Amino acid sequence: MPELPEVEVVRLGLAPAVTGALVTAVEVFDERALTRHDRAAGDFAGRLVGRRMSEPRRRGKFLWVPLDGQGALLAHLGMTGQLLLREAWARPEGDRHVRIRLELGHPSLGELAVFFVDQRTFGSLALDELVPTAAGDTVPTQVAHIARDPMDPLFDDAAFAAKVARKNSAIKRVLLDQTAISGVGNIYADEALWAVRLHPEQPASSLSAKKTRALLAEIRLVLAKALTEGGTSFDSQYVNVNGQAGYFAHSLNAYGQDGKPCARCGTPIVRVSFMNRSSHFCPRCQRLRG
DNA sequence: TAACCATCCTGTTAGC
DNA sequence: TGCTAACAGGATGGTT
Numbered sequence: 301m302p303e304l305p306e307v308e309v310v311r312l313g314l315a316p317a318v319t320g321a322l323v324t325a326v327e328v329f330d331e332r333a334l335t336r337h338d339r340a341a342g343d344f345a346g347r348l349v350g351r352r353m354s355e356p357r358r359r360g361k362f363l364w365v366p367l368d369g370q371g372a373l374l375a376h377l378g379m380t381g382q383l384l385l386r387e388a389w390a391r392p393e394g395d396r397h398v399r400i401r402l403e404l405g406h407p408s409l410g411e412l413a414v415f416f417v418d419q420r421t422f423g424s425l426a427l428d429e430l431v432p433t434a435a436g437d438t439v440p441t442q443v444a445h446i447a448r449d450p451m452d453p454l455f456d457d458a459a460f461a462a463k464v465a466r467k468n469s470a471i472k473r474v475l476l477d478q479t480a481i482s483g484v485g486n487i488y489a490d491e492a493l494w495a496v497r498l499h500p501e502q503p504a505s506s507l508s509a510k511k512t513r514a515l516l517a518e519i520r521l522v523l524a525k526a527l528t529e530g531g532t533s534f535d536s537q538y539v540n541v542n543g544q545a546g547y548f549a550h551s552l553n554a555y556g557q558d559g560k561p562c563a564r565c566g567t568p569i570v571r572v573s574f575m576n577r578s579s580h581f582c583p584r585c586q587r588l589r590g
Numbered sequence: 591t592a593a594c595c596a597t598c599c600t601g602t603t604a605g606c
Numbered sequence: 607t608g609c610t611a612a613c614a615g616g617a618t619g620g621t622t
Contacts, residue, residue, distance in 0.1 A: 301615065332599085361616075379615055380600085397600095420599045422616065469593060478617075486615065534614090576595075577615050 302377040304449055304483030305526035306538050306546065307363050310383050311356045313541030317385050317412055318365055318404065319355045323348050324411075325403035333399030333416055336374060336426035336442060347427055348373065348402070357439075360449045360482025364440050366430065374428045374440045375416070381423025384415040385541040400425055449483035450520050461512045464504045471507065472500035472579060475519070484519060487532055487555045490580045492519040494554035499588040500579040506590050525551065554580040 302310070326345035328334065337344050353373070354366040363383075364372040375383065388403060388411035400416040416425055428440035435454050439446075448455045463480050464471070474480050475489040484492070493500055495518040496511070507515070531538055531546030534556070539545055549556075553563050558571035562582035571580050 303616095335598085376616080378599090378617085418599095419601070420614090422599065467592090473593085476616085575615090576597095578613090 301379055301485060301487060301532070301534070302381065302538055303361060303485035303488050303526075303532075304451065304523050305488075305548070306531035307358055307361050307377060307483075308451075308527055309531045309540050309546065310377070311358045311363055313385065314356050314363075314365075314383060314414070317406060317409060317541075318353045318414070321353050321404040321406040321409075321412065323351050323353065323402060324405045325349060325401075327401040328399070329401070330399040330421070332421045333418060333424055334426065336376065336424035336428075338426070344425070344427055353404075359439060359443050359452070360446050360478055361485070362440070362443045362446060362482075364428070364443070366438075367427075371427055371429050372440050374426045374442060376423055378418065378420065378422025378424070380419040380538075382415075382417040382539055382543075383541055384417055384539075384543055386413045386415060387411075388413050446478050447480055447482045450481060450516060451483070451523060455481075457513070457516060460516065461509060464507060464512050465509075467504035469504060470501040470574075471498055471504045471515070473575060474504045476575065481519070483523065486577050487552070488519065488522050488526065490555040491522045491553060494581060494586065495522065497585050499586045500574060500581055502588055503590070554582070556580065 326348050328341040328345055331341045334341055334344055352368040356363060356365045362376055364374045366372045397417050397419045398415050399418050402414040404412045406412055428442055430438040431441050431444055432438050460481055464474055467474050472489050475484045492515060496515045526532060526548040529546055529548040532548040533545035534549060554569055557569040558580055559568055562569055562585060565584050567582055567584040569580055570583050571578050
């Protein structure tokens with residue numbers, strides 16, 4: 301499940317291979333991989349071929365590669381999307397789920413291929429226009445409404461705290477709201493809430509300013525640690541551009557740990573249904589208060 | 591306006 | 607053994 305650390309690992313892996321590269325060919329095998337592209341597959345391929353790529357950028361879970369002239373190649377990996385970097389003639393493993401293939405010509409690395417592989421087709425590529433933000437940088441139009449992520453130097457801690465303070469919904473719902481804070485998904489929301497001893501359904505507005513600051517600090521810690529370990533991989537559904545899994549799954553304290561003893565107090569971690577997904581927490585350390 | 595939920599999708603697993 | 611249902615979850619659009 302690609303969240304911020306996983307997408308950043310992909311971005312770092314792609315950067316040396318795509319920066320300065322020319323798109324020489326595009327093959328779309330499954331148009332469902334273009335749900336974010338507002339025109340036909342032929343338009344996607346036709347307008348992408350011949351464009352030169354700049355250094356990949358990221359906000360939250362969105363990744364994009366600015367193109368010469370204007371616009372950008374936008375990517376969202378959804379649940380199971382992968383961007384794999386291969387030799388130009390290679391076929392990736394799991395051929396059945398290859399949705400799009402890009403052929404690149406790199407000035408020093410030569411011919412390369414980027415495969416967009418996606419089992420559950422929640423991910424998508426698109427060509428999008430870039431629009432300026434208030435801070436002076438540019439983002440694709442589809443990313444304009446997304447909040448900056450907590451690893452972004454321009455992330456506004458005070459604005460986030462103010463948003464938390466006026467939200468009556470559960471704090472976990474706020475963490476998953478990409479217009480409040482981006483890059484956090486189900487895994488790292490559960491981990492950060494466990495670390496700061498907050499019940500996922502604790503009303504956001506009930507948090508003290510100090511608790512909100514602590515939560516934000518834990519979010520940054522857990523994201524940074526996951527990034528250093530290459531991200532979280534389950535069943536090979538997330539891999540870097542070379543197809544390698546991350547190691548953070550070994551460091552999880554809450555997510556997927558239901559039935560196992562809490563690392564702090566030994567009480568079994570519980571799993572409950574929440575927002576059409578699962579929440580994992582320690583019923584002793586993370587009590588619903590107020 | 592805020593809050594909440596169904597929907598998209600497919601491989602895996604549990605249950606019968 | 608084989609079938610069916612439940613489950614995983616990010617973003618979005620619709621409903622309350």
